[in-house]
Amino acid sequence: MALVTGASAGLGREIARQLVLGRGMTVLATARRMDRLEALRDELPAGSVAILGGDLADPAFRDRLWTWALGQAGRVDLMRWAPGHFAREIGREGSSP
Numbered sequence: 001m002a003l004v005t006g007a008s009a010g011l012g013r014e015i016a017r018q019l020v021l022g023r024g025m026t027v028l029a030t031a032r033r034m035d036r037l038e039a040l041r042d043e044l045p046a047g048s049v050a051i052l053g054g055d056l057a058d059p060a061f062r063d064r065l066w067t068w069a070l071g072q073a074g075r076v077d078l079m080r081w082a083p084g085h086f087a088r089e090i091g092r093e094g095s096s097p
């Protein structure tokens with residue numbers, strides 16, 4: 001069982017996909033945008049992804065997430081904890097460094 005933060009986009013989404021498709025793991029996926037989490041869940045084999053939406057900046061959500069994750073399987077074997085938006089605009093012409 002893997003807990004993947006930032007699973008609605010970018011690296012987190014791809015890590016979730018690879019853990020399911022490449023490693024056969026079950027993934028607990030979290031981010032704020034539920035529509036994107038639902039799309040990820042629906043794209044992958046049934047039962048391989050469980051989703052919980054919320055803001056990791058909120059301590060109450062972090063507590064809820066951990067309780068939910070442990071409730072899914074009793075343990076978390078792997079955790080990808082790297083939420084945050086990648087500043088893709090850095091380095092573009094005219095933008096600040």
Ligand SMILES: NC(=O)c1ccc[n+]([C@@H]2O[C@H](COP(=O)([O-])OP(=O)(O)OC[C@H]3O[C@@H](n4cnc5c(N)ncnc54)[C@H](OP(=O)(O)O)[C@@H]3O)[C@@H](O)[C@H]2O)c1
Nearest residue numbers: 006007008009010011031032033055056057083084085086
């Ligand atoms: N991409 C790279 O090449 C690269 C290289 C080095 C480091 N990084 C770092 O790796 C991290 C992810 O990069 P990325 O390219 O995958 O970024 P991204 O495409 O912007 O994805 C960020 C993910 O984090 C989630 N997120 C952001 N704020 C959140 C919050 N408050 N609560 C819950 N989820 C939150 C977003 O989902 P929601 O908006 O749905 O909540 C999204 O799923 C960033 O910290 C970035 O600086 C990236």
